[in-house]
Amino acid sequence: MNLDIKIYQLNENLLVDKYLNDQVQLMLNRLINIGHSKEVALSVISFDRDDRDLRIMIAEVDSKFVGLICYSADDSLVTINLAVADTDDYKKVLYENLESVYKNLGCLYMKERLSLKDVESIEMLKNIGFTQECVCLFKRV
Amino acid sequence: MTFPIVGKSFDDTNTEVSIYYSRTLICSPVYTFFLRQIADLIDKNFSLPIAAKENSDGEVFWAEIDNRVVGILCYDTKYKDDPAPFLSVRLTAVVEEFRGRGIKGILYKHFEQKAKDLNCIAIGTIVSVHHKLRLGSTKKDNLVPMTTIMYKKL
Numbered sequence: 295m296n297l298d299i300k301i302y303q304l305n306e307n308l309l310v311d312k313y314l315n316d317q318v319q320l321m322l323n324r325l326i327n328i329g330h331s332k333e334v335a336l337s338v339i340s341f342d343r344d345d346r347d348l349r350i351m352i353a354e355v356d357s358k359f360v361g362l363i364c365y366s367a368d369d370s371l372v373t374i375n376l377a378v379a380d381t382d383d384y385k386k387v388l389y390e391n392l393e394s395v396y397k398n399l400g401c402l403y404m405k406e407r408l409s410l411k412d413v414e415s416i417e418m419l420k421n422i423g424f425t426q427e428c429v430c431l432f433k434r435v
Numbered sequence: 436m437t438f439p440i441v442g443k444s445f446d447d448t449n450t451e452v453s454i455y456y457s458r459t460l461i462c463s464p465v466y467t468f469f470l471r472q473i474a475d476l477i478d479k480n481f482s483l484p485i486a487a488k489e490n491s492d493g494e495v496f497w498a499e500i501d502n503r504v505v506g507i508l509c510y511d512t513k514y515k516d517d518p519a520p521f522l523s524v525r526l527t528a529v530v531e532e533f534r535g536r537g538i539k540g541i542l543y544k545h546f547e548q549k550a551k552d553l554n555c556i557a558i559g560t561i562v563s564v565h566h567k568l569r570l571g572s573t574k575k576d577n578l579v580p581m582t583t584i585m586y587k588k589l
Binding site for chain 1: 483485513514517518519521523547550551555556557558559560561562563564565570573576577578579580581582583584585586587588589
């Protein structure tokens with residue numbers, strides 16, 4: 295697999311930003327298709343675009359983007375906002391790279407919030423060593 | 436620094452409960468109470484060791500009876516400007532001898548009003564999947580599970 299992995303900041307590369315925005319929209323559509331309202335879907339993948347710690351890890355094959363992980367990290371925790379890829383293999387490589395980078399930097403945990411309806415993504419994360427620790431519950435006011 | 440009483444109610448034993456508010460958990464009179472509760476949750480495996488760091492900011496309501504702290508509700512406001520704005524509970528806790536008297540409900544009433552005042556459409560809370568008792572009680576509170584948080588220890 296001739297895969298290149300690069301890390302960008304938001305607003306560093308227009309093509310990367312556009313790819314991120316496109317993937318966000320695709321994920322929104324996916325969440326709506328699996329049964330969420332638009333407002334809940336927006337909430338599931340919301341992240342602070344003004345967060346200076348926000349990074350985008352991109353996977354490229356033959357100069358074509360094939361996946362990304364959008365995340366932020368501090369000295370102990372990597373928080374994944376969005377992880378998408380053309381195939382599960384590319385997605386796993388992205389997670390492995392992210393883990394490798396931040397384990398070497400001394401981070402203790404990786405964290406990701408997923409819709410409970412997104413069974414496919416939950417299972418994939420379990421297969422690469424994540425565990426479900428919390429449930430987020432909501433009530434309209 | 437003084438902290439205002441934002442409300443007074445009576446619990447289920449007809450005892451007067453005073454509700455206080457602080458814009459910051461840190462430096463509030465209940466910060467050590469909060470830390471002890473978090474430590475207890477971690478010891479019982481209802482929270483990861485990273486919980487104190489993840490939850491140390493935010494606002495807090497607390498309940499006092501006869502000048503004694505009997506319950507707290509800590510929450511963060513970072514989602515209040517989201518497309519679907521909500522306030523998220525970080526921790527609720529009631530001192531064991533005061534449980535079953537409606538104090539958590541009184542705290543939640545103030546919290547929900549705060550959410551409405553900030554034009555939020557919902558409140559959220561995070562419960563450990565290992566905390567079966569609390570997960571069971573969320574149905575009674577009309578809380579609906581929507582998302583899950585997954586962790587991997589590096």
